[in-house]
């Protein structure tokens with residue numbers, strides 16, 4: 001008993017130290033973004049703001065609002081599209097084990113291991129040729145395509161848990177490939193979509209490489225704009241921290257909102273309980 | 274409703290022949306049971322009738338239509354799965370209505386049928402629940418209900434009771450039988466449980482290693498098994514198999530069992546004539562033997578001497594394991610019988626109930642003309 005308590009205390013201690021280390025930079029970002037530019041100095045960076053205000057956040061928003069729009073316009077469709085394609089792929093690969101399904105899955109998975117840098121130049125040429133260079137729709141396509149391997153993996157593993165005989169029951173009840181997908185698979189996919197959406201939204205929102213390579217102002221997503229702020233004449237630390245704070249909010253919201261729907265056990269009762 | 278015909282149906286998985294040249298005629302309104310040990314190909318056969326499994330060879334007809342190439346939805350069948358396979362996201366009502374909706378049945382007709390089925394199955398109070406909020410027995414009923422509302426030509430059921438506890442299983446067995454009579458439906462029912470087969474089937478198909486062994490009424494399967502496999506697979510305890518040596522005296526066949534002569538009944542003669550070797554196997558069920566004093570053996574019974582080895586009291590009856598030469602013979606006696614281990618006893622075998630097998634082929638030596646029982 002005693003040994004167990006000591007053990008637990010130790011674990012908590014380690015966890016608390018780790019989270020403090022992790023949260024320290026966040027703390028600096030937070031306090032700095034609430035300070036005025038004059039109040040920012042290396043000497044006082046750990047202090048709480050003497051006169052907290054939203055001026056730097058307002059300034060950051062003024063510079064970033066359009067890029068925010070771009071990022072939403074990019075991340076939402078790309079997340080939905082890549083998740084939808086992943087669901088369809090996962091369904092086909094896990095539930096209709098056609099000849100060569102495993103080989104095909106392997107090939108799709110290889111997509112996970114392609115370093116983005118290695119495809120940048122061909123990608124640029126392709127986008128240019130099809131007239132989508134320097135446009136958000138172009139970025140949507142790129143992120144959708146590069147999202148397919150991971151979303152396919154997520155949904156294939158997720159669907160492996162849906163018993164085959166539920167699908168067979170639907171076949172006997174009178175529906176086929178798409179009917180089963182529409183009436184049985186999709187309604188059971190909520191948790192799969194939550195996982196896929198959280199992952200994809202975060203990846204796409206935070207992506208810098210594709211964004212900086214394929215778009216120019218004013219079509220750039222917010223990640224690129226953020227770096228541009230840092231690169232301007234004199235560095236306004238408070239505005240920069242405020243921007244970073246703003247940019248991180250959407251992914252945070254996605255986690256908080258969608259995490260709530262991260263329900264398990266929807267399948268309980270499909271098979272013998 | 275319609276009959277089903279399987280003609281030379283074969284299914285191979287790689288090198289495994291799961292179902293081997295099965296020919297079956299399932300009559301309209303029949304409750305046909307596919308019985309056999311695990312892995313004998315029952316499920317595969319059923320799934321081929323359903324259209325969930327492709328045929329390697331042969332044809333399947335429902336009514337007059339060759340459905341071999343049709344997808345399940347065009348076969349007008351309904352299936353009850355071993356694990357129920359309910360739609361977890363739908364309510365009980367929606368589970369039952371789903372198939373009808375897909376077939377574009379009018380809403381009020383769907384409602385009528387679902388409520389009717391729910392009434393028959395005692396599901397009326399649960400229509401708004403999801404499967405996970407139901408007990409095993411209730412889920413099983415929903416699976417049945419989903420099949421009933423479809424009013425299909427044929428019901429296919431794959432061990433639908435195997436996930437229920439013993440008491441519920443007995444109860445549902447009776448209800449299924451009643452349901453069959455009420456619906457006048459053609460049912461193909463798969464089980465490895467001989468009690469289910471014997472109690473519900475109008476006919477039983479015994480399978481082993483993908484091959485049909487015998488198709489017969491429960492009584493025929495029980496009393497006149499076509500081979501030693503069927504003889505021992507059906508019945509608890511199984512039919513006694515007693516090795517004997519065949520001789521003939523004055524034109525009659527006599528079996529030597531552990532040095533004792535047993536004059537075999539006339540009806541075995543035609544079959545025994547085909548025997549070339551001396552070795553044979555006698556088969557007799559435990560309830561067709563009585564333990565008696567030598568002087569009490571009535572007419573129509575064949576006595577052999579043995580020794581009591583184990584007595585297993587079961588309350589309403591007792592199983593008495595006797596040793597006859599090298600054979601162990603089980604005798605079913607009622608609970609009034611009094612005897613001791615190591616008693617010398619006479620086993621009086623009902624001669625009409627005797628079966629005979631060729632020990633090499635394990636086939637029955639009874640011919641088609643053999644009467645069921647006097």
Ligand SMILES: Nc1ncnc2c1ncn2[C@@H]1O[C@H](COP(=O)(O)OP(=O)(O)O)[C@@H](O)[C@H]1O
Nearest residue numbers: 286289291309310311312313314315316317318
């Ligand atoms: N999809 C499959 N792939 C390979 N072998 C299978 C498949 N389905 C069944 N089998 C084999 O076919 C044989 C019969 O199986 P099955 O019809 O399920 O038997 P039962 O229902 O009588 O227990 C078994 O040996 C089983 O291993």
Ligand SMILES: [Mg+2]
Nearest residue numbers: 312315316317
């Ligand atoms: Mg089976």
